Amino acid sequence: MEAKPLIVERTYNAPIEKVWKAITDRDQMKEWYFELEEFKAEKGFKFQFTGGDENVQYLHECEVLVCEPPHKLSYSWRYPDYKGYSVLTWELFKEGENKTRLKLSHEGLESFPQENPNFRVESFTGGWNYFINEALTNFVETETIKKNISITASAEAIWDILLNPGGQWGKAFGDGSFVKSDWKEGSSVIWTDLSGDVGAHGVVAEHRPTEYLQIDMYDDVNPAPDAETGEYSEKYKLTKTNNGDYTLSIESGPLAKKYTQMHEPMWDKALEIIKDLSEKR
Template identity: 35%
Template sequence: MEDRSIRKEITLNIGIDKVWSALTIPNEMKEWYFDVKGFKLKPFNKFYFYEPNGTNFKHVCRILEIMPQQRIRYTWSYPEYSKGVSIVSWRLTSLKKNQTHVALIHSGIENFEDAGSDLSRANFVAGWKEIIETILPNHLKKQMVF
């Protein structure tokens, strides 16, 4: 079976601690990612959010794995629109004191085929591209101390 996971990677000129904070502290997540509700950095913690662009897709997630400053994995689903569940995995690697490699893998998107074109793979690819290549780096640039 073909792996249809979405993979996006970037190397950022900022320390791993700042990147980890951006991925795991709700007030920071709200600034660049989503306004998550109920997020606690604990295994099996369930949280949810809506996209800020006016769509009413409720995203429901459950944390599967936490390796501080290395990896966080969680489910990603839309129970009001689809029976499918996917997995989002963020992996961080410290390359130098102030350089971090970020790898995002979103697998199982094909599980949302019952929800129609709004949850198409193309929409996910475009969304993750913007998040990884533009939104996250722009947010972290604000965090840099000179």
């Protein structure tokens, strides 16, 4: 009986171009997949990498067999130190403006030495389910962090603290988080560390003092003069409550899901610092 290929499918809340780049761009692949020294989505391109578990690492040798952007990518998958030959195929289907179905097929697994449990279909099933249902999902799908806090202080005091994060609430994101900006609409906003190295670069999209501030971020920390900002932005809104206090709300995103768990507690800490400093004035 002919062995059936291992198939894993998943639909992502992301456009097809974004998913295609995630599975073909070397810099993006290392964020969720394997770290490759070099990769090109071109028929005939050969590449190799190591992968395994804490006990053993295996050298993988591959060659791109089919490349039809942004719909299909196939490459051979073998281990030079072991017998066997398999083919891995990624197929993308546009399910909507921002939805993409991925079908991964891995055939030929039965040709590998079955006395080694790492080469059995059960092992590959666990591995591909992790990559497709967890790692890639958390890389291509995004979330927006939304937080708010009640502050008993004047709007002017709160806003002054907000515009001066360096050495204050900026510490929530690292001990050396400083910002340079005159906060005028259209002006740059540059986050640096103690050494002056740029960590983030944005532009003031909208600023209504003591009410609302929006910073749109560039994808590159050193953007070209004609570069446009990316999807990520930070929005700060201050509203007065019925009892005379203020509610400071922030929105940060969209961020890849893999980063939101790390950033959420940072924003909690930042808001607590803003509250503490504002109420002490």
